[in-house]
Each structure stands twice: as structure tokens, then as C-alpha cells.
Amino acid sequence: MSVRVGVLGATGAVGQRLIQLLDPHPEFEIAALTASESSAGKTYREAAKWRVDAPIPTDVAEIEVGATAPEAVPDDVDLIFSSLPSGVGEQVEPEFCEAGYVVSSNSSNGRMDEDVPLTIPEVNADHVDLIEVQRDERGWDGALLKNPNCSTITMVPALEALDRAFDLTDVRVSTLQAVSGAGYSGVSSMEIIDNAIPHIGGEEQKMETESRKLLGSFDGAEVRLHDMDVAASCNRIPTLDGHLENVWADTADDVTAEEAAEAMEAVSGIDLPSSPEQLITVFEEPDRPQPRLDRNTEGGMGVAVGGFRETTDGVQFNCLAHNTMRGAAGASILNGELLDKRGYL
Ligand code: 11C
Numbered sequence: 566m567s568v569r570v571g572v573l574g575a576t577g578a579v580g581q582r583l584i585q586l587l588d589p590h591p592e593f594e595i596a597a598l599t600a601s602e603s604s605a606g607k608t609y610r611e612a613a614k615w616r617v618d619a620p621i622p623t624d625v626a627e628i629e630v631g632a633t634a635p636e637a638v639p640d641d642v643d644l645i646f647s648s649l650p651s652g653v654g655e656q657v658e659p660e661f662c663e664a665g666y667v668v669s670s671n672s673s674n675g676r677m678d679e680d681v682p683l684t685i686p687e688v689n690a691d692h693v694d695l696i697e698v699q700r701d702e703r704g705w706d707g708a709l710l711k712n713p714n715c716s717t718i719t720m721v722p723a724l725e726a727l728d729r730a731f732d733l734t735d736v737r738v739s740t741l742q743a744v745s746g747a748g749y750s751g752v753s754s755m756e757i758i759d760n761a762i763p764h765i766g767g768e769e770q771k772m773e774t775e776s777r778k779l780l781g782s783f784d785g786a787e788v789r790l791h792d793m794d795v796a797a798s799c800n801r802i803p804t805l806d807g808h809l810e811n812v813w814a815d816t817a818d819d820v821t822a823e824e825a826a827e828a829m830e831a832v833s834g835i836d837l838p839s840s841p842e843q844l845i846t847v848f849e850e851p852d853r854p855q856p857r858l859d860r861n862t863e864g865g866m867g868v869a870v871g872g873f874r875e876t877t878d879g880v881q882f883n884c885l886a887h888n889t890m891r892g893a894a895g896a897s898i899l900n901g902e903l904l905d906k907r908g909y910l
Contacts, residue, residue, distance in 0.1 A: 568910055570901070571597035571642045571666075573633050573657070576604050576613045578748045579648035579671055582894035584609075587646075588622035590898070591838045592905060595625055596642050599633040606630070633657055635664035643910045646897050647672055662707035667909055669710050669901040671893050673767075676711045676775060679787065683711045683778050685718060685896065686903045687835050687844050688725045692783045693900075693907055708909055712900050713775040715892025716740050716768060716799065719808050721779050722844055722868050723829050723884050728780055728791070730828045731816035735878070736795045738772060740765075741802045741809040743856060746888050762801040772797035807856030808888045815878040822873035825880040829870055834863075837902040839895055841866045854885040865890030866899075 570587065574580045575598035587595050599605075604612035610626040631637035633649065634657070645661055647654055647670040654672030661668050675681050680702050682695040696708045712718070720738055727733055742765060744757055773795040780791040814825075830847045834840035841863030847870055848854050854862075854869035862869045865887040872883040886892055904910055 567594040568592055568643045568905060569594055569596035569641055570644045570646060571599065571638045572646045572648070573599045574648040574650070575609065575630060576600040577648055578745055579889055579893045581613060582889045583646050583648060583897065584622065584625055586839070586890070586894055586898055588625055592902065593644070593898070595628070597631060597638045598625075598628050599631045599637060602632065604630045605632045635661050635666065638666070642666065644669065644901050644904065646901060648893070648897070658709055662703070662705045662709050665706040667708045667904055669712070669897045669904060671712055671897045673714060673771065675709065676713065676771075677778060681709055681711055683713055683775060684900055684903065685713065685721060685779060686837055686899050687832070687840060688721055689779050689783070690835070690903055692788060693903055693909070694785065695783065695788060696909060698786060708904075710900050710904060712893075712896035713779060714768070714771040715746060715886070715888035716742060716808050716810065717772050717775040717779070718892045718896055719868060719886040719888070720772075720810050720812055720884050721776050722832060723812070723870050723882065724776065724814065725780060726828045726832050726845065727814050727816060727820070727825060727880070728793075730824070731818040731820040731879075733780075733791070733793045733814060734817050735815040736776070736793055737813040738795070739798045739800065739811045740768070741800055741804075743804040743806050743808055743888055744801065745806045746808065747801070757801065757803045760803065765799040765801055768799035769797040772799070804856040806887055806889060807860030807885055808892065809854070809856055809883065809885045811881070811883055813876060813879070813881045815876075816880075820880055822875050822880055825882065826870070826873050837899055837906065839866060839899045839902060843867060845870055847871065854883065856885060859885055860887040866895050867891065
């Protein structure tokens with residue numbers, strides 16, 4: 566039987582990707598959509614300013630969009646996907662959890678809270694059981710699970726492969742991020758053409774802290790952050806979708822460029838419907854991966870890497886992922902599939 570799901574923030578750029586990926590989905594069936602007050606009461610067709618590269622699914626188009634509040638969502642909805650602006654998520658997500666809903670959230674609020682699991686299922690699925698601690702501490706019947714920021718998701722699968730084999734000590738990363746990461750205002754800001762913006766508010770800190778939580782250890786009671794040092798510099802460039810990142814990774818053990826590429830190529834997906842067969846695709850060509858050519862690797866759920874070379878203390882490489890698919894909507898859906906598999910729904 567399918568799991569009935571609701572989407573909070575359904576009309577935003579990530580909300581629209583969620584709907585695209587959920588219709589159809591082998592386990593989930595869309596049962597409720599919410600958005601801001603100005604959209605409530607309209608059909609989804611009327612409310613959504615469609616931008617992503619797919620038509621509105623016909624069975625979703627006529628669903629009436631509700632207000633973003635637990636009382637506006639039917640009780641028989643088992644799982645909520647949230648792509649709310651962080652200020653709204655901070656207030657509303659705990660209300661849903663208190664009302665008994667299990668929430669898989671892409672919103673940035675609360676990602677580093679000690680009792681909130683932050684997961685990429687192929688990297689640290691075991692952290693999901695932090696929900697037991699969360700329920701004890703907060704007295705919730707529901708639960709809150711987060712996926713990381715899209716630029717963090719792009720580099721962490723590759724870093725995990727390096728850490729497992731060669732023990733990471735320091736990571737430096739410089740990003741070239743697509744405008745869809747900034748939502749509608751980013752997409753429509755055509756003034757970015759012939760320009761690059763060397764600042765994305767709060768992004769560096771997210772990459773530096775979230776990656777240490779994802780690669781940290783979980784002992785059943787708490788997540789201890791990985792002790793590697795991470796420093797990020799984030800830049801916006803005029804591409805529509807796909808974040809490209811230049812990474813310098815220092816390791817405790819010696820590593821060659823070939824060994825680093827081999828360690829990443831060996832990473833497969835896991836047994837969840839949205840996890841790709843090949844999680845990391847290695848490109849040999851020196852000018853790949855590129856956003857326009859490679860963002861849809863493995864249906865947009867893969868990570869592409871290339872440009873390996875040895876440095877004094879480790880390796881340098883480039884990585885790329887589709888920011889609104891692998892990095893946001895797809896990441897939340899994978900986490901929803903994990904919650905289902907682990908019996909939290
Ligand atoms: C960007 N990474 O490209 C941001 C968007 O914390 O989920 C996603 C922000 C987040 O601007």
C-alpha cells in the first residue's frame with residue numbers, strides 16, 4: 566500500500582521538483598499540498614509558477630493547496646516533505662512533529678541541532694536512529710529528519726569515500742553554484758549573466774559544519790562531529806542547475822590521483838528506490854564534469870567527479886551534482902524512503 570504524503574512549500578522551486586519526483590513514485594502518493602497564504606484555496610495549477618523542466622502532473626494539478634498548518638493536512642497523511650523558507654520551517658515543522666507527523670525536511674533550520682538527524686542515506690543512514698533520542702527529549706509522536714544543503718551534498722559522498730580509505734584531515738572547497746539554488750528570485754535575476762557573485766549568505770558555514778556532522782560518528786545517543794577541518798568559499802555563477810565544486814582534500818594516509826578516483830568509483834547506491842545504481846561517476850576528460858552536460862547523471866541523483874591530481878598532502882578534484890534534484894528534492898525523498906524502510910512511518 567502506498568504511503569500518503571504531504572508537501573509543505575509546494576509552489577517553490579524545490580516544492581515543484583518534489584512533485585515532479587513524486588508523481589509517480591513507487592511508494593509515495595501525494596495527498597496534500599500546502600503553500601503560503603496567497604496560494605491557499607487555489608488549485609495547484611493556479612498556484613504554481615511552473616519553472617522546472619516538466620509539466621504539472623495532471624492528477625496533482627487540481628489538488629487544492631492548503632495553508633501550511635497541521636490542521637490543514639489530513640490525519641491519514643503518513644509523511645510530510647518540507648521545503649519551507651527556513652524562518653517558516655523553524656516555526657511550523659515542530660508543530661507538525663508535535664501533531665504526530667513525520668517530517669523529511671530540506672529547510673536549513675535545525676540541521677545542526679543535537680537531536681536532529683542529518684542524513685544522506687548512502688553516507689550515514691545509521692544516524693536516522695537519533696530520532697529515538699529526539700522523541701524522548703521532545704515528547705513528539707512525530708519526528709524531524711533533515712537533509713543537508715545542496716552544496717554540502719555535492720561533495721560529501723566523494724569525501725566519505727576518501728575518508729573511509731585514506732582518513733581525511735583537511736578539506737578546502739570553492740563552489741560555482743547555479744542560480745536555481747536561490748529559488749525564483751535567483752532564476753529570474755538575469756543580471757547575473759556576464760557576472761559571478763563571490764558570496765552566498767551563510768553557505769560557507771553550512772558546508773563547513775554539515776559535512777562534519779554527516780561524516781561524524783553516531784553511538785546511539787549522540788553524533789560526534791568529524792574532526793577534519795573544512796573551509797569553504799561559495800560563488801554564484803550564471804548556470805541554471807548543477808553546483809560544480811573544486812575540492813582540495815588532505816589525508817592522513819598517502820593517496821594517488823588514481824587511488825582517489827578508484828575509491829569513489831567503487832561507491833554504489835543503496836537499496837532505496839531513489840538511490841542510483843552508481844552513486845559517483847568518474848570522468849576521465851580533464852574538462853568534465855560540467856553543469857549542463859553532467860547534472861543529469863543517474864537521472865539527476867548521481868554525483869559526477871573528475872580532474873584528479875595529487876597535491877602535497879592529498880588530492881584535488883572537481884565534483885558536480887544537480888542541486889534541486891540530488892541536492893534538495895531528491896535528497897528529501899531519499900530520506901523519506903529511509904524513514905519508511907526503518908519503520909518510522
Ligand atoms: C544555494 N545552497 O545554492 C543554496 C540553496 O540550505 O538548503 C539551498 C539552501 C539550503 O543558494
